[in-house]
Amino acid sequence: MNTPTARPAQPWWRTAAIYQVYVRSFADGDGDGVGDLAGVRSRLPYLRDLGVDALWFNPWYRSPMADGGYDVADYRDIDPLFGTLAEARELIAEAHEHGLRVIVDLVPNHCSDQHPWFREALAAEPGSAERERFWFAPGKGESGELPPNDWQSYFGGNAWTRTADPDGTPGDWYLHLFAPEQPDLNWEHPEVRTEFESVLRFWLDRGVDGFRIDVAHGLAKKPGLPDVGPDPDVTDLPYQDVDAVHEVYRSWRKITDGYPGERVFVGEVWLPTPEQFARYLRPDELHSAFNFEFLCCAWEFDAVKDVVDATLAAHAEVGAPPTWVLSNHDTIRHVTRYGREDTSFDMGNKRLGAPTDRNLGLRRARAAALLTMALPGGVYVYQGDELALSEVEDLPDGLIQDPTFVRSGGADRGRDGCRVPLPWTSDGASLGFSPDGAAAPWLPQPADWAGRSVAAQDADPHSALTLYRTALRLRRTELTALPETLTWLPADPGALAFTRDGSFACLVNFTDQPLPLPEGSTVLLASTPLDDTLLPPDTCAWLRLPATDS
Structure with a gap:
């Protein structure tokens, strides 16, 4: 498995599996308790063997870290906390040698107050x-x-x-639409536009394959900066989705199209309607954008089916591939929220501390992983998803660094609970996150993570890590060449069933009772062990359907 399988002929980004690396929590190479580029470089073989196609790095730029690096003081340098610019160039080159493309975060809506x-x-x-x-x-x-x-x-x-x-x-x-340390830039000013075009070229010249655009919907503001008012129309706010933002992306697209190797943009676009969202994906703007409607929807048959239908319809209008994502560095880990009575996600009401059934959440998370990988388009894996890590909800107040915690007076526990350093080994002070004798990790790891570490799951045929590796391999070899459409299949009430080509099918059981598998079908992979021909509750199966007479 050391040599990546050849990709299909279509543009790589249309079907890519992309792994999100939150650098400060991925792996610590120098022993200061904070993840860094040296740590990432040491784990590139792991990422290659996981079976992903590309890596997305959260901001690694020079920053005072008032918001975890999203307050950028220098867009052309690496923060010393993470390493050096020379190390970044080496990481990009080494990732390419492993068959992994590199996407870097770009933060154009605001910079640091130390810029x-x-x-x-x-x-x-x-x-x-x-x-x-x-x-x-x-x-x-x-x-x-x-x-x-x-x-x-x-x-x-x-x-x-x-x-x-x-x-x-x-x-x-x-x-500052975010923290006071993050002043908003004025995108009506020509120097701002020229500066970011230069930043794009700087990183493209150093080999990056694309950019994730932070707050992609927020750059332009309505002239005169009018009040929102007491009863605002959420589809027409003065500080987001203003038409002028599309001019920016059309100019950026001309830059990336001038570079070889299919360089790409993915937008962080949080908007209330699919129509607004789709405008960012027109052929001369962004290549793709995160599908937050899917991330936020409840683990319920009707909710999931409706979001899949709406997603495919919106993307078809502009010829763009959808993306599927379950968690990221801003949201509650889905193993936790899927084990709750309310399985949806709301950025404004995270419901941290609600009762959670870990086993139920794990079963649903495994099923959701297979579902996302079976759908047409691209898929994102947030670091730790493949280990089925839970949200850490008992971090000591004094260690929380998320500015939302301070600005809310502690009412909002913030997002650090999904940013806890990864466990690589089953023993040691930092579970392999840092070298022996290193400083304590910047956030403490739960004791029970020893049993969820990479080492603990590596050889377990039933582990989440094995499931992800198997699914990503089958996705690459069997699914990425399938049509970018799906057809819903007849199924029992509460079962989601679709085919991509009449041969491959995906079946998800949202009910609380086992359901029969299609007669004559062959199981390629299932999120939980199957008993004879029944699909257990909260389980997803990939199937090969029997040939039909034509």
């Missing part, structure tokens, strides 16, 4: 050219003591912070 541009802006006078790269505005009220508008931060609280003038008196306000 040279913003430091220059704070030092400059109100109305200066340096401030025009951002959104500075005088406040309302008698002495400007009120924010310029009613926008709220995604991280909680007001989206505006007031500055002090050089003489120390209160000055203008600046916009």
